[in-house]
Amino acid sequence: MSEVQKFKVTIDNITIEVAPGTTILEAARKIGGEVAPPAMCFYSKLKGSGGKCRTCLVEVSKGSEKDPRPMPKLVASCRTTVMDGMEVKNITSEKVPDARAGVVEFLLLNHPLDCPICDQAGECHLQDLSYEHGREGTRYEFQKRVFKKHDLGPYIQLHMTRCILCYRCVFTADQLTNKRVHGILDRGDHAEIATHIEKALDNDFIGNVIDVCPVGALTDKTFRFKNRVWFTKPVDAHRDCPTCSGEVQLWMRGDEVFRVTARKDEWGEVKENSKGETGWICNECRFEKKHIHDWTIEGPSVINRHSVISQGHYVGITKPKETVQEVIGKEPRLLMDIHSVSQVNKPNIDLSLINGPAHSDDFNHPNTNGKQD
Amino acid sequence: MGIKLLLDKAHVEGIRYFDVYRREGGYRSVEKALKTMSPEAIVEEVKKSGLRGRGGAGFPTGMKWSFIAKPEGVPRHLVCNADESEPGTFKDRYLMEFLPHVLIEGLIISSFALGSNATYIYIRGEYAWIPDILEQAIAEAKANGFLGKNILGTGFDCEIYVQRGAGAYICGEETALIESLEGKRGNPRIKPPFPAIQGLWMRPTVVNNVETLAAVVPIINMGGEEYAKIGVGKSTGTKLISACGNINKPGVYEIDMTISVEEFIYSEEYCGGIANGKRLKACIPGGSSVPILPANLLFKTAKGETRYMNYESLSDGGFATGSMMGSGGFIVLDEDQCVVKHTYTLARFYRHESCGQCSPCREGTGWMEKILKKIDSGKGEMKDIDLLWDIQRRIEGNTICPLGDAAAWPVAAAIRHFRDEFEWHVLNPEESQKRNYGLAHYADAREVVA
Numbered sequence A: 001m002s003e004v005q006k007f008k009v010t011i012d013n014i015t016i017e018v019a020p021g022t023t024i025l026e027a028a029r030k031i032g033g034e035v036a037p038p039a040m041c042f043y044s045k046l047k048g049s050g051g052k053c054r055t056c057l058v059e060v061s062k063g064s065e066k067d068p069r070p071m072p073k074l075v076a077s078c079r080t081t082v083m084d085g086m087e088v089k090n091i092t093s094e095k096v097p098d099a100r101a102g103v104v105e106f107l108l109l110n111h112p113l114d115c116p117i118c119d120q121a122g123e124c125h126l127q128d129l130s131y132e133h134g135r136e137g138t139r140y141e142f143q144k145r146v147f148k149k150h151d152l153g154p155y156i157q158l159h160m161t162r163c164i165l166c167y168r169c170v171f172t173a174d175q176l177t178n179k180r181v182h183g184i185l186d187r188g189d190h191a192e193i194a195t196h197i198e199k200a201l202d203n204d205f206i207g208n209v210i211d212v213c214p215v216g217a218l219t220d221k222t223f224r225f226k227n228r229v230w231f232t233k234p235v236d237a238h239r240d241c242p243t244c245s246g247e248v249q250l251w252m253r254g255d256e257v258f259r260v261t262a263r264k265d266e267w268g269e270v271k272e273n274s275k276g277e278t279g280w281i282c283n284e285c286r287f288e289k290k291h292i293h294d295w296t297i298e299g300p301s302v303i304n305r306h307s308v309i310s311q312g313h314y315v316g317i318t319k320p321k322e323t324v325q326e327v328i329g330k331e332p333r334l335l336m337d338i339h340s341v342s343q344v345n346k347p348n349i350d351l352s353l354i355n356g357p358a359h360s361d362d363f364n365h366p367n368t369n370g371k372q373d
Numbered sequence B: 001m002g003i004k005l006l007l008d009k010a011h012v013e014g015i016r017y018f019d020v021y022r023r024e025g026g027y028r029s030v031e032k033a034l035k036t037m038s039p040e041a042i043v044e045e046v047k048k049s050g051l052r053g054r055g056g057a058g059f060p061t062g063m064k065w066s067f068i069a070k071p072e073g074v075p076r077h078l079v080c081n082a083d084e085s086e087p088g089t090f091k092d093r094y095l096m097e098f099l100p101h102v103l104i105e106g107l108i109i110s111s112f113a114l115g116s117n118a119t120y121i122y123i124r125g126e127y128a129w130i131p132d133i134l135e136q137a138i139a140e141a142k143a144n145g146f147l148g149k150n151i152l153g154t155g156f157d158c159e160i161y162v163q164r165g166a167g168a169y170i171c172g173e174e175t176a177l178i179e180s181l182e183g184k185r186g187n188p189r190i191k192p193p194f195p196a197i198q199g200l201w202m203r204p205t206v207v208n209n210v211e212t213l214a215a216v217v218p219i220i221n222m223g224g225e226e227y228a229k230i231g232v233g234k235s236t237g238t239k240l241i242s243a244c245g246n247i248n249k250p251g252v253y254e255i256d257m258t259i260s261v262e263e264f265i266y267s268e269e270y271c272g273g274i275a276n277g278k279r280l281k282a283c284i285p286g287g288s289s290v291p292i293l294p295a296n297l298l299f300k301t302a303k304g305e306t307r308y309m310n311y312e313s314l315s316d317g318g319f320a321t322g323s324m325m326g327s328g329g330f331i332v333l334d335e336d337q338c339v340v341k342h343t344y345t346l347a348r349f350y351r352h353e354s355c356g357q358c359s360p361c362r363e364g365t366g367w368m369e370k371i372l373k374k375i376d377s378g379k380g381e382m383k384d385i386d387l388l389w390d391i392q393r394r395i396e397g398n399t400i401c402p403l404g405d406a407a408a409w410p411v412a413a414a415i416r417h418f419r420d421e422f423e424w425h426v427l428n429p430e431e432s433q434k435r436n437y438g439l440a441h442y443a444d445a446r447e448v449v450a
Ligand SMILES: Cc1cc2nc3c(=O)[nH]c(=O)nc-3n(C[C@H](O)[C@H](O)[C@H](O)COP(=O)(O)O)c2cc1C
Pocket: B052, B053, B054, B055, B056, B057, B058, B059, B061, B064, B081, B082, B083, B084, B085, B086, B169, B170, B171, B172, B173, B174, B175, B207, B208, B209, B210, B212, B213, B401, B402, B403, B406
């Protein structure tokens, strides 16, 4: 086997070459767009993650060039490596949407659906997942499981009711801190994230569990109820930090820093920093530096995912790749994109330059004479 | 009397102790294997015997053994799965409690064949008194030179350790068992890698059921080919069946797999017929996870052929009209039993035992339990039956380990064969709280001898 050997894999009719050992999910992410299956538990920066939520199930219609038999069951794309000549169906599969809708229904079964009072709303992966793959109602008519809220130390709050048991925070604590003090107690639908005896999670890097949590189960107490994420603007900034790289994203409104997080990529994962390491940030940067003078502002963050957090950002964005045309081989009838600027009400200024959300004043109104220049 | 290979000495007084066991011909197979055979030859013999795993899946043991990776300088392990937590299954307990030396003898040969110098028995926590029996047997074997350093002067070293579980069904799944043995939370691993490549402490590992490993003893004693002559087709050798439910003689029976289901239930040698002069309604032939069969599909396959107590015949017809040999937990339901309540009981078990790692199993098992409870308590609606079907369908095949399937199958089979009983519960909520649905068309037609 030579080092340059690559495996050819076809996902939803699009063929790509990847290194052996690449998972189907990683290969699909290289193609991008809708072809990439949703992932609620896999996190490329956390060793051992994935395989649990089952949202990334795909159909392998051809195992490999050598053994072309299809795989009998749907497989978790995040934990299945590609073989040369493999053919995978994600959005083109007949079975996948049904199984995925089932998974979404299962994930929402005991979920409180308290988005209106959840700080994660707007950047929640479970919200996105249910919009894209779920059904409109629930068939569950029983009482949901309930847990009390818990403070895990001074900075982090746990809403166990919202947790989907993805284990990401457990892997984070294992891999980023010297000693994990929280984990999963009990089993089945009565399993919960907990510290054995009320313990504070205190480690310089433990705040990162907030960033990896796909839902609003682990939230930042210093940001709690302060604002909705879509009213704040993400700005890249850095500081000289003795503990971490100090490269962060500030979520601002006017001059006020509401929240500090790590920088995320289009899959919602913490990005690499300028040193080429995963850009985890320390607690001090995240929780203690909430003044604009603490930071050197680099400029508006580039957002490249379909999300309401880019709603105040109609320009200066990278659009996620559109693959539908390639997959189905023709122009789709209608594509709606949250990033598209309305041709009916064209704003008259660059919206990323204004503070806070856009208001009607910022748009041209053909009927109102006064506002137009 | 059928052939007995494992339990033939069960009635000998004191057979639990080394001296008696040895006097009765015990440990001959260790002498034969270690002194005259190579590890490869033993694996070959096991392959020839056609032995299939007795833990539930029925995977050919010789083939499983030949998959074990042998990287230079990396220790390998054999793990004996004595977690036996499948409802209706209690055959391993019988063997370990009354004939512990058969297991130890099998373990020594198997360890030699696989190159395991440290072998583990992982036993379910609820079998609280059995580890002592096993440990005594191990100590006796060691004192007599069959374990420890340089066994029988052959240079082979082997220690056997007994590890107690903490009472979780899921720790019977081989990778969850390995995690638990390593001192971690008993979550099944995501495969690959398979244990044969990276198992216990990431070393090549084979996990086998108690009965599987005990069966290696007669295989070595009589030779694989002779062993394969017992039984029929791909069901070779003998099988322990733990029979329970509404029968006259519940207990553990060793059968050769040529007898019919009818003979097993009705003959005096085995179950002795249905208790209290009742009629047979249904049976789960292989432990709670396998599909339940109504009496009319139990004795005869859908094609009208006699159904036998073996792997092929029990699964004849697939899941539509057949079931599985499973772990040999044979549960018999008489005419007084309610299939809805019974299914609810099983659903409760699976909900309680799901490890909770993957969402379809974690959430789906709880949901099925709630709906079944609703129907059982006379509050069900017709749509609930279809909903149950839809939920089990979306669990099956979409989970990390087979517990998801094991939870889905009993529900699916109950609805498939007993839908009328579910519907009757919905249509007659009050009456269903007072009496059982009855037998309908699926009962065993035989006359009741009152
Ligand atoms: C949920 C679950 C529980 C299991 N419990 C047991 C058990 O208690 N005993 C057992 O021998 N095998 C059990 N198994 C099967 C094991 O995973 C494994 O297949 C078996 O130990 C292999 O042994 P064998 O090849 O000798 O049958 C279980 C499997 C699952 C999925």
